[in-house]
Amino acid sequence: MSYKTNNSMSLASPDSKSLSTKQKISVGVGMLGLFILILAYFNIDFPNRALFLTASLVLMTIGTVLFANDAYLTKHEGIKNDGVWFKSITSRGLWAWVTGIALTLFYIVLYFKAAWFGLGEDGKANTGLVALFDPLSYLLNGGPASQWFVYGTLYTVAILIFGYKFILKYRHNKYERLRTFSVMFFQLAFAFLIPEFMARLNSDSFKLPYYDLKNIWPLNYYNFEKYRVDEFISAGDIGIALLLFGVLSIFVITPILTYKYGKRWYCSWVCGCGGLAETAGDPFRHLSDKSMFAWRVERWVVHSVVVFVTLMTTAVIYSYLGTDSSKYWLTKDVFLIGVTILLTVVFLWAIIFKREQLAKDAKLGAIGYFVIIITLIGMHFFSDTKHVFWFDATSLKKTYGFLIGAVFSGVIGVGFYPIFGSRVWCRFGCPMAAILGFQQRLFSRFRITTNGGQCISCGNCSTYCEMGIDVRAYAQKGENIVRSSCVGCGICSAVCPRGVLKLENDTMKGRINSNDILLGNDVDLMDLVNQK
Amino acid sequence: MEHIAIIGNGISGVTAARHIRKLSDKKITIISAETEHFFSRTALMYIYMGHMKYEHTKPYEDWFWKKNRIDLKFGFVNSIDTEAQVLKFYDGSEMLYDKLILATGSKSNKFGWPGEDLNGVLGLYSKQDLDLLERLAPNKEVCKRAVIVGGGLIGVELAEMLHTRNIPVTLLVRESNFWGNVLPNGDAQLINNHLKNHHIDLRLSRNLKEIVSDENGNVKSVIIEETGEEIPCNVVGLTPGVSPNIDIVKQSNIETDKGILVNRYLETNVQNVYAIGDCAQQREAIGNRKPVEAVWYTGRMMGEVVAQTICGNKMAYKPGHWFNSAKFFDIEYQTYGWVFSKPKEGNAHFHWKHEDGTKCITIEFEVATNRFLGVNTFGIRMKHEVFDRWLTEEKSMDYVIEHLKEANFDPEFYKSFERDITIEYSKQFKKLSV
Numbered sequence: 001m002s003y004k005t006n007n008s009m010s011l012a013s014p015d016s017k018s019l020s021t022k023q024k025i026s027v028g029v030g031m032l033g034l035f036i037l038i039l040a041y042f043n044i045d046f047p048n049r050a051l052f053l054t055a056s057l058v059l060m061t062i063g064t065v066l067f068a069n070d071a072y073l074t075k076h077e078g079i080k081n082d083g084v085w086f087k088s089i090t091s092r093g094l095w096a097w098v099t100g101i102a103l104t105l106f107y108i109v110l111y112f113k114a115a116w117f118g119l120g121e122d123g124k125a126n127t128g129l130v131a132l133f134d135p136l137s138y139l140l141n142g143g144p145a146s147q148w149f150v151y152g153t154l155y156t157v158a159i160l161i162f163g164y165k166f167i168l169k170y171r172h173n174k175y176e177r178l179r180t181f182s183v184m185f186f187q188l189a190f191a192f193l194i195p196e197f198m199a200r201l202n203s204d205s206f207k208l209p210y211y212d213l214k215n216i217w218p219l220n221y222y223n224f225e226k227y228r229v230d231e232f233i234s235a236g237d238i239g240i241a242l243l244l245f246g247v248l249s250i251f252v253i254t255p256i257l258t259y260k261y262g263k264r265w266y267c268s269w270v271c272g273c274g275g276l277a278e279t280a281g282d283p284f285r286h287l288s289d290k291s292m293f294a295w296r297v298e299r300w301v302v303h304s305v306v307v308f309v310t311l312m313t314t315a316v317i318y319s320y321l322g323t324d325s326s327k328y329w330l331t332k333d334v335f336l337i338g339v340t341i342l343l344t345v346v347f348l349w350a351i352i353f354k355r356e357q358l359a360k361d362a363k364l365g366a367i368g369y370f371v372i373i374i375t376l377i378g379m380h381f382f383s384d385t386k387h388v389f390w391f392d393a394t395s396l397k398k399t400y401g402f403l404i405g406a407v408f409s410g411v412i413g414v415g416f417y418p419i420f421g422s423r424v425w426c427r428f429g430c431p432m433a434a435i436l437g438f439q440q441r442l443f444s445r446f447r448i449t450t451n452g453g454q455c456i457s458c459g460n461c462s463t464y465c466e467m468g469i470d471v472r473a474y475a476q477k478g479e480n481i482v483r484s485s486c487v488g489c490g491i492c493s494a495v496c497p498r499g500v501l502k503l504e505n506d507t508m509k510g511r512i513n514s515n516d517i518l519l520g521n522d523v524d525l526m527d528l529v530n531q532k
Numbered sequence: 533m534e535h536i537a538i539i540g541n542g543i544s545g546v547t548a549a550r551h552i553r554k555l556s557d558k559k560i561t562i563i564s565a566e567t568e569h570f571f572s573r574t575a576l577m578y579i580y581m582g583h584m585k586y587e588h589t590k591p592y593e594d595w596f597w598k599k600n601r602i603d604l605k606f607g608f609v610n611s612i613d614t615e616a617q618v619l620k621f622y623d624g625s626e627m628l629y630d631k632l633i634l635a636t637g638s639k640s641n642k643f644g645w646p647g648e649d650l651n652g653v654l655g656l657y658s659k660q661d662l663d664l665l666e667r668l669a670p671n672k673e674v675c676k677r678a679v680i681v682g683g684g685l686i687g688v689e690l691a692e693m694l695h696t697r698n699i700p701v702t703l704l705v706r707e708s709n710f711w712g713n714v715l716p717n718g719d720a721q722l723i724n725n726h727l728k729n730h731h732i733d734l735r736l737s738r739n740l741k742e743i744v745s746d747e748n749g750n751v752k753s754v755i756i757e758e759t760g761e762e763i764p765c766n767v768v769g770l771t772p773g774v775s776p777n778i779d780i781v782k783q784s785n786i787e788t789d790k791g792i793l794v795n796r797y798l799e800t801n802v803q804n805v806y807a808i809g810d811c812a813q814q815r816e817a818i819g820n821r822k823p824v825e826a827v828w829y830t831g832r833m834m835g836e837v838v839a840q841t842i843c844g845n846k847m848a849y850k851p852g853h854w855f856n857s858a859k860f861f862d863i864e865y866q867t868y869g870w871v872f873s874k875p876k877e878g879n880a881h882f883h884w885k886h887e888d889g890t891k892c893i894t895i896e897f898e899v900a901t902n903r904f905l906g907v908n909t910f911g912i913r914m915k916h917e918v919f920d921r922w923l924t925e926e927k928s929m930d931y932v933i934e935h936l937k938e939a940n941f942d943p944e945f946y947k948s949f950e951r952d953i954t955i956e957y958s959k960q961f962k963k964l965s966v
Contacts, residue, residue: 519916
């Protein structure tokens with residue numbers, strides 16, 4: 001046994017990776033910034049909130065930047081995973097648990113007890129932490145801050161400063177640099193600034209719903225709720241255009257981009273959840289579970305979420321549609337029939353043209369499909385205007401919002417970064433990732449190719465795969481990696497010491513290959529075994 | 533049911549077992565005294581460096597073996613009775629076999645240096661070596677300096693490992709360049725410089741004279757042959773290559789030389805006994821390959837081939853074109869075909885080097901015919917499949933330079949250097965290029 005790896009719980013272990021003096025100072029500076037937030041949380045009323053908020057954010061930024069500079073710029077360009085499994089914070093040691101619990105508590109308060117952050121309820125002014133963010137909120141959208149504004153700001157700052165750190169860490173790798181610039185840009189512009197500016201346009205006569213344009217259904221499962229659709233429609237052409245964009249983005253834009261580039265165009269280049277996972281979550285990527293068991297759980301859970309969100313959204317839309325086709329063409333029945341036809345077409349296409357690739361998963365797909373269809377038929381016969389079956393459509397939505405939107409994506413998804421890795425939500429919970437993954441698996445030019453017989457089965461690729469894909473299992477067989485969960489972060493390729501892996505977009509032909517014998521043997525044996 | 537016993541659970545033995553299982557229903561037992569389960573030896577360094585834990589180096593989960601009905605026996609074989617076809621274990625137990633595959637791997641070379649068995653001296657090959665290193669060199673306080681003897685692939689790995697724990701390293705290299713008996717001058721100098729940039733105390737053209745003991749039998753220092761200089765150190769890594777691990781085989785009537793002698797079908801002189809991987813020695817070398825090849829993929833290929841033979845599809849071991857790869861700190865290295873440290877007679881080298889000192893290529897080709905023979909590439913990833921095809925098709929050097937882009941395997945958006953390389957080629961070989 002190696003003694004080193006058992007030290008992870010020890011903070012004072014003499015030979016665990018220690019921080020340099022500069023790094024300690026940097027941590028101190030960052031902590032000072034965080035301390036201002038904590039003081040604000042405990043209702044310390046700062047005299048000049050704008051100044052203190054600025055100080056807090058700037059100190060955290062400086063701390064992270066100095067830390068990253070010392071950690072990476074003092075070393076030669078290359079892979080920087082030394083001691084990852086020795087450090088308490090990155091090997092499920094004490095600091096990992098402390099961080100994980102702190103993040104989890106933060107999320108619980110954020111989602112369920114925002115008043116504790118000082119959110120002014122019933123028109124009262126904000127206090128505490130939320131009040132600290134009021135000046136920035138007024139500057140951007142003209143109104144007071146909410147807990148979501150606080151969260152959005154901190155989230156964006158985290159992606160920016162840890163994005164900087166990530167760029168330094170992988171500064172030899174242009175793919176990683178570009179990808180990180182991209183997530184930083186989309187978070188700052190699309191998720192943070194544009195929606196705030198859009199809110200400024202609102203007046204008494206004109207109101208657009210808060211819309212992060214890069215959030216696509218089913219990730220923004222609430223996009224087609226009645227109040228939003230009403231607001232879109234009442235906002236005239238702009239609103240209709242946005243609503244149309246929301247529909248097109250899932251049915252047209254997404255499939256085209258995923259076909260051309262794989263789901264990475266979204267999951268590791270655009271998405272906010274992915275953005276945080278790739279930047280702040282990067283030090284925890286190796287903690288994902290690679291076992292076959294975890295893969296089985298992943299497929300059941302994530303596809304169940306897809307079924308759930310599809311039914312929930314259908315039910316919600318169904319509940320507010322009318323029955324009289326003379327008033328508006330889209331009635332309850334037309335809608336249900338439309339959904340049924342769409343799902344049937346997708347299902348038949350997959351079964352007829354892709355059954356070989358689906359293999360064992362075909363059965364699972366069929367089960368999912370029939371659950372949905374039977375439920376839709378049931379919806380038609382057993383529902384009245386308010387209820388879908390005996391559930392209230394709104395409560396169905398609330399349940400989804402609570403279980404999936406809050407608990408899964410926030411509390412477990414981010415709170416448990418230091419324990420389960422950075423992509424728990426993306427892997428097990430995100431219905432958007434599942435739909436893109438379905439398409440990536442069956443109809444995309446993207447794959448990770450392997451380099452002949454060069455693989456030495458070392459396992460760096462599998463270890464550092466944040467999605468828990470056992471990359472090595474494919475690489476050592478010379479097989480292309482075509483997995484629905486792959487977000488195309490490119491780290492497997494980066495950490496490979498023998499130059500075996502490459503992310504590529506190429507033709508569909510020969511994309512899924514399977515070799516029993518690898519290149520290197522004479523041609524006879526390879527032909528005999530591989531082409532039977 | 534026929535019982536196939538395999539001694540050694542490295543890549544060779546495990547590959548043989550997997551392919552026998554694919555092709556047949558025979559009873560299979562893999563025997564090892566090193567670890568209970570197969571792990572990737574090439575990844576040992578990453579455990580010490582903290583990139584991975586031991587469990588990550590196992591390519592198959594522990595349930596894999598039972599599911600595929602491959603029995604694992606953790607035990608040490610003491611002797612092989614090829615008459616009775618029985619293996620005798622250290623603990624006195626016995627095991628009958630119908631066919632025996634020897635995949636016992638290598639052990640680190642020692643050349644009879646004074647002090648080579650002192651406490652603090654080690655090679656780097658087995659899991660036990662790694663555990664020993666962890667005890668001897670947990671940090672720079674316990675191990676104030678390490679001296680590594682042997683400038684090859686394992687030596688540089690050991691240097692990189694110790695470097696991650698801030699332990700100062702002196703590397704003694706017999707040749708005038710790092711890995712100078714394999715790498716051409718330009719390539720070797722790139723690595724020399726890279727090692728120095730990582731603060732490795734690289735001593736070229738230096739041999740070990742003796743390892744000095746302190747009063748407790750621990751390493752105190754080493755003395756250099758050429759200068760007589762004494763370098764104080766706590767750990768000495770002996771990494772001048774490996775040789776077949778065949779002590780138990782030598783006592784049997786299985787014929788050995790450096791390794792276990794096998795014909796092209798990987799059969800030994802004794803019926804029903806085969807040898808594969810590092811421990812096997814070809815009676816006649818194959819092409820430019822050495823009779824004993826301690827390389828990951830040749831072990832794997834021999835495992836694939838011997839499985840065919842054992843399952844009734846008798847097949848000769850015919851490795852294709854030579855290739856290999858390694859990583860020297862931050863510089864990746866791949867090679868396809870043959871590039872020798874000095875061009876063979878009638879051949880020439882084309883060398884291109886990037887100004888940043890982390891990328892270069894060297895290509896060996898036949899001058900008279902312009903035929904491409906092999907490439908070394910540092911810091912630029914290239915495609916195995918493409919070079920393998922070009923070698924088979926005996927493409928010309930001009931063709932290879934012209935189509936080098938097809939062979940590029942660097943990640944997307946990487947800067948490519950084909951243009952620079954082409955310009956450099958026409959500069960160096962104006963007369964040769966058509």
